[in-house]
Amino acid sequence: MPPLEEELFPSTPGKIKIDRLHHNMMNRTFHRCFASTSTMFLWALFLIALTASYLSFQGFVASGSRYLQHTSSWSHGGSIGGLHWEKQIRSSAQIRRSNGLSVLVTGAAGFVGTHVSLALQKRGDGVVGIDNFNDYYDPSLKKARRAMLESHRIFIVEGDINDRRLLAKLFDIVAFTHVMHLAAQAGVRYAMENPNSYIHSNIAGLVTLLEQCKSADPQPAIVWASSSSVYGLNDKVPFSEADQTDQPASLYAATKKAGEEITHTYNHIYGLSITGLRFFTVYGPWGRPDMAYFSFTRNILQGKPITVYRGKNRVDLARDFTYIDDIVKGCVASLDTAGKSTGSGGKKKGPAPYRIYNLGNTSPVTVPALVSILEKNLKMKAKKNVMEMPGNGDVPFTHANISLAQRELGYKPRTDLSTGLRKFVRWYLSYYGHNHDKGNSVNL
């Protein structure tokens, strides 16, 4: 039991009173003081705790938004770069035959990319697509191609080949044996309108992809789309791989030619296995709306005029139009015969194959003849405006010598232009109907 106040102090009443008073005052002050100090202390503690939790909340928000930023560029159709996303990639990459390939197809929602992805998946290879779904032409067509591929359990990652973190992530998830590189800014004449898009996709994007492939372990073999346009103003026919290709007529052609040189460098320094395919004016179902056969079909059906270019001295332009199924066979044969890359983790261990092939049809057809075939199939007459070819990148003709591809890939085109256009028109009418109401946004 604590002593009473009187027991603690001598009994001098006045003084005691005073002392007691003083003591009581001191005591009360001390208690008040102590009470307010402890309150302050508690307040301080409370504030510190508040600040700490605020800061950690900020950190959480920041890391959360970093996560969202990180994953949003990988999102597609609601799925994001999380576990579900990775699961879709793994499942799409599943190989279902012995000695099957595991292929990353860039530009998988594009015309050739869609067909090649499907062909690979159908024979049991693992396929993962990547596509940036840009609006060079109606993206709804790209989305329809994606839907078609998804119905065959092929997953397309929505992203750009310039996104090196995304590429690294994809290679973390899947040890791709091959890359079928078809993502590109296509179109010869559009290069005058938007030159930088060609640098972005065909140069910078290619280098970003090669950088990833060279440091992958194992390194994949790469098959990629070059172009007949690299022959440029070459007038020696038919065009063969041994010909000079140093007179490009368009920026598109120049970027494809640069791609051939760039891939050569990566083959030489890092031991990447490279196969470049020079495609000759590929056409067919699910094709590109910016190409002549496609836009002519749309305009003829809508009763709108078409512009038919003509060369100097009233000479008709001609192309070695090549049907998509033949091109797909050439791509698949290139993947199957591609030798291995020899390097790993960025170090070359020995020489690797570097190949270039023409994939053409070997029988050029003039543009007016193409129009006649379309008129026959559509049972309608075209309203033709014939004008001299503007100097915007076009070349007067293309004609492939395919003996090298024949010998080494077993490549043999089987579809003539009449047969191929008949199949294209059948697809076109089933997809768009007669009025092309889904694709009116395409302007040429």
Ligand SMILES: O=C(O)[C@H]1O[C@H](OP(=O)(O)OP(=O)(O)OC[C@H]2O[C@@H](n3ccc(=O)[nH]c3=O)[C@H](O)[C@@H]2O)[C@H](O)[C@@H](O)[C@H]1O
């Ligand atoms: O092999 C390639 O490497 C390239 O093939 C393709 O280019 P091109 O052969 O130029 O095809 P495309 O545009 O269909 O014109 C065909 C013909 O129609 C003429 N043409 C064109 C448009 C028009 O309005 N009028 C016309 O007469 C035109 O003058 C030409 O004579 C791809 O687009 C390209 O991405 C690339 O892959």
